[in-house]
Amino acid sequence: MITRETAKKSLHVPVRAVIKGVKDEAPGVRTLLLEPVEGQFPRAGRVSRPGQFNMLGYPGVGEAPISYSMLPPGKTDAKAEELFGHTIRRAGRVTGYLEKFKEEDEIFFRGPFGRGWPVEEARGKHLLLITGGLGLAPLKPVIEMAPSLGLAGATLLHGARTAGDIIFKAELARWKTGGAVEIGLTVDNPPGNFFKKRQDRGLEGFEKAIGEIRTGLITELIRPLQIDPAKTVAFICGPEIMMRFASRDLMMKGMGGAGIYVSMERRMRCGTGHCGHCQIGPWFTCKDGPVFSCAQLRGLPDVII
Amino acid sequence: MGARRPRAGFFKFTCCSGCGFELAYFQRCLEETLAAFDFAFFRLASSSGTPEGPFDLSLVEGAVTEPFQIIELKKIRQRSKVLYAIGSCAITGGIPAIKALAPEAQVEGAAYKERLYGLASTRPHVINDYVQVDGFIRGCPPGERDLFEALSSALMGKDPEFTEYSVCMECKMADNKCVLVEEGLPCMGPVTNAGCGALCPAHHRACYGCFGLMGQANIHALKGRFRELGHFSEEDIENRFFTLFGALGKTERK
């Protein structure tokens, strides 16, 4: 049980976790399954929400904000069931260092921080998820909990650079079969050549399971959509430029900025609203976000949403 | 983590060897440094040793001013996993770059009474004009903070994080009197990359930019300020930016 007092004092002290599993998702992208072993990690289910992030790192190297791609399951005290996941792309100092880590290595984190996706707002409505590249990771927990959200329906539109860059292939196939989410996929570069060269990797099987992979930008998948603006909530995650075009397309279909949510990426040094690096206008991305509605962001300087 | 000590090399081109001295006299942790690395080549510390690689970490000081240095530099690059330029000569051209301000023959004539036919001097160049450099340990002599960051990062196997802000930041954090605002001295601090801990202003002197210009340095704005101070000629101001540590900048800007 963490009291307010100890939580405050442990602000700077990371939690130790052991890597219990490593999964290659795409070139330069890996998922780490983590088990917290020591420290004041808010226990499962109590605080962790989809869309939140941890400051993940190693002492001497630094920390980087990484979203949950798998939530701690919650409501159980059994250690083994407290595994949670982060999907990480090699980008710089911290993520490059973490790339060397293997199973049973120790890693450190602080968190979880931020406000997550407002899943309760989607109750009774159609939930539209639009993701680009690694942006699928922070929404994966939402997709997994979709059947329990009381949605009128759910659609996932995902875009990647090439078919090889599509993460969570097994999960995508599973979600497709599960039927709770409709799935549309697109890649910037045509998949044809790719499959011809790499048939042995089982990607052909993936295409069979998932159906057609379109070619083109994610907006190609958005434009044909039929949307009832009043009964739709959209969660968008990906590069900011992609979120800009996706959200604008939805607005052209009549959706208001208040029903469109995006997850913003900014430089972060603390996660706790103190270091100031993550500011967007009056907001701190770490504590007021990273999930914002477009209404909160549009018109602020240094934002292209 | 790893048991093997990283193999390190220290290489010198045209310069005063001050950077090598700085490393050899690395105040805070000379012993630890020597214990942590296997210095396979470091002329200033030992006359034995071989420049043959491979090196986990190479530090290269000095500007390139002769053709053979280019060949050597390229070899060093091939043999090194990580290569850092160390010191202003290697990074901005430093003092040796002053010779870029005059025609080659004139410089040679001034330096040698007779024309030396064996002399094969070229226009000075910084080392990343010729090879890919993984990081810059700035300063003349190099700042301890960045040197320390480079060495400890090499040991840990992480990318270093070098300073990338103005000398003024360090100056303010030390609560120094501002010699530019309060005394009208032509301080280069506002456009100079930090790393020295604002050494000159702490001793009541104007920064003369030995760490080199920081990214996006707004030169014409600071020149304008120096002009407003009223007691500097246009030549004084020009020299402030484009001799000593900025000669290459001058010729490149032409």
Next chain:
Amino acid sequence: MTGVNASQRNYRVILPENALARWLEWLGGFYTLTGPVGGGVAARFTEISKFEQMDLDYQSTMLPPGKKYLFEPVEEVLSFDVSEGVFSSGPYPPGRKRALIGVHPCDVNAILYLDMVFLSGPYADPFYRARRENTFIIALNCKSVTGLCFCHLVGAGPYLKAVSGYDILLTEIGEEEGAERRGGKNRKFMVELVSEKARELCDVFPFSMGEQPEEKDFEKMSRMEAALLKSFRKNLDMEGVQSALLSRPDHHALKETADSRCLSCSNCVMVCPTCFCHDVMDKTDVSLSRSRRVRRWDACQDISFAQVHGGNFRAQRHARLRQFVYHKLDYEEQFGRKGTVGCGRCIRWCPTGIDLTEIARAMME
């Protein structure tokens, strides 16, 4: 204007300077006394041992007292013993108890702002909090205004209106008749005990040495304040500024000022009493035995401040200057008040004299 009620008045006393000096030196038994040394606009808050070292006529300092002592420029927040695998953070409280003497109203308000940053959100910073709790703040109403001050526009001065968050408020209200002191006059101060801590500390001494203030004294204070308010030279429509700025993020006044004068040197941020931004870095000994996590003041004027993998959100100089100007004059939603306290430091210490109020004024035209 001072709006005194009877119970507050009981905690007010008029003390001659020499009595105040004796009391402060007594306070030095419990606190490290820290006050303005060297006068004018470039005084410096410094640890002192004698009252006379201070210049209570000072007008401003370069580094603000609150930021300098409550939020240190460089501070280790975490240490990791590599071989033991153990973290330590602290100790809290870091350092000794400190009394900040002669803090001007703008700077007291800036401390209240830093309180919001470091203490009010979902996470309180333990270092700041411990230091804050260990700091005794003796505020001093201004008796002169510099040409760059604009506290009156944001309600941060020249007389302090805040009723909590500090301990004692001093106002110089004249000179004691007849008494000579150090060749000069012995001044009299209205001393208001604002916090419980102050009231306890001052229970008997120094009250016995002072006089009860009378109505005429309060009237005099009001007159002095009114006179001061007339001496401000800076002006800006603080109500209108918010909508004007947000609707013109690419105004030429911003771009031109940035291109022709801004050096991206960050002096403005360093001297700003409400700028709280900091970087966090890890350092490891060459012997790899200990890693330390250190925070250091940082500034949105630095080129890499908003750099991420995908790009730099403020790669352009005017975008960085805009962040400073907007954060000070706009973005009131952040903490329910403007970011500026009107101390004028960013203007004074900018090597090229860039003035955020001038930029804003040009943008409002």
